[in-house]
Amino acid sequence: MKDGPDLSRIASLVGDPARANMLSALMSGAALTASELALEGGVGLPTASSHLAKLSEGGLVTVASQGRHRYYALAGSEVAAMLEAISGVAASVGPRRVRPGPRDSAMREARICYDHLAGDKGVALFDHLTQKRLLKASGQEAALTPNGRAWFADFGVDVAQLENKRRPLCRACLDWSVRRSHLAGSLGAATLEHMFALNWARREAGSRVVRFTPKGRAEFERLIRA
Amino acid sequence: MKDGPDLSRIASLVGDPARANMLSALMSGAALTASELALEGGVGLPTASSHLAKLSEGGLVTVASQGRHRYYALAGSEVAAMLEAISGVAASVGPRRVRPGPRDSAMREARICYDHLAGDKGVALFDHLTQKRLLKASGQEAALTPNGRAWFADFGVDVAQLENKRRPLCRACLDWSVRRSHLAGSLGAATLEHMFALNWARREAGSRVVRFTPKGRAEFERLIRA
């Protein structure tokens, strides 16, 4: 026994309902204050503070003090990917959630995953990119082809600028609702950003749901049919 | 809050040290009896039994009664993938494991992941396959090209027979030590099986470590250099 890294240490951090809810909220990619997270977690401020200290100590979240606020955020996309993986299992072996509900179906169609697009729409985009050989994916790695570079330029995303950053340009992130990959990395983030700028979609306040406008929906369809 | 599936329910199952050790042991892919798992978990038989009941109830493991033995196994590769994802985070933000130790480096080189090859060797194989366009991977999905089919036939794996099974032929599984993908699915399992049959490697008793023989190491090198 005691092979490999200590699973239980990390898992038990996620294993508390209050902390799990906080982490879910942080999956939106936004940095939230302790009070906001207390609300999300359904606990009092002192309790939330103690939880956040543990998460921070455990390396799952980072904290940035800004004036009298302290902003908490996920420690990285790796943590986000892990949370998606757990969500996947929870959904498949899950408690057979009785009524999916409208919020749930909206989440399945399009949502934020850390900072990029997930759900049916995210997977559809990823599929299109790989099928048209605009993107070459192997496992969690992914790389743009020359054609892909042109495609994104045409769409309006400045790939060259993104490449200067330390963060990987393309990543494949496993989607919990569809169980297939969607585009992550700085390119994934920039793409979603651009869709917001084009007014194709907007975020629903206080949730991970991304709502497409009728126009946006049509344009998106056109984009991935072309 | 209460977006998506219930993370904490699953995570808390993995969050207990005894259960985490048991699950780690099951990552070897073998089905183990309750007494063996009690040993792995470092707890008494009654305790282990209670843990196993919870894991089974939670859908993480399956149980098969055979005579007076009850064999427990991971519920599926999805659960295995989740455990690898958690391992990845645990390793990266980890408790700065002081001494990696020989066992650890052996695990990094080659180990069993559920039923296929993981570690440096597993990733090297996967890289070779995708680079030579023998395998086309996109996210967690992967598909053999015609060339790839020939390559595996040449190696000695009967692909056609594997395709009849319900289980997917190819999958990409994220490796916790290397953080890149290795080959999973029935093809991944059959490949490792064949390597054992060729005497290229054997399993170390009571652990996930796969030890390559000198001959096996050389042959493997040749295989992925060709």
Place this chain on the structure above:
DNA sequence: GTGATACTTTGATTATGATCGAATGGTGAG
């Protein structure tokens, strides 16, 4: 049948940690 083995259940104990009220430490506004 009897005894032995493999496992689960029950019940009681104990330890861990989640929770909140009250007090404390910083930060910004006036």
Place this chain on the structure above:
DNA sequence: CTCACCATTCGATCATAATCAAAGTATCAC
């Protein structure tokens, strides 16, 4: 400087669940 606000720390309470001993159930060997 003082007040208001955000957040953490402390202290005490309380609930959950991990643990094992002992008893119970089931299967196999003979």
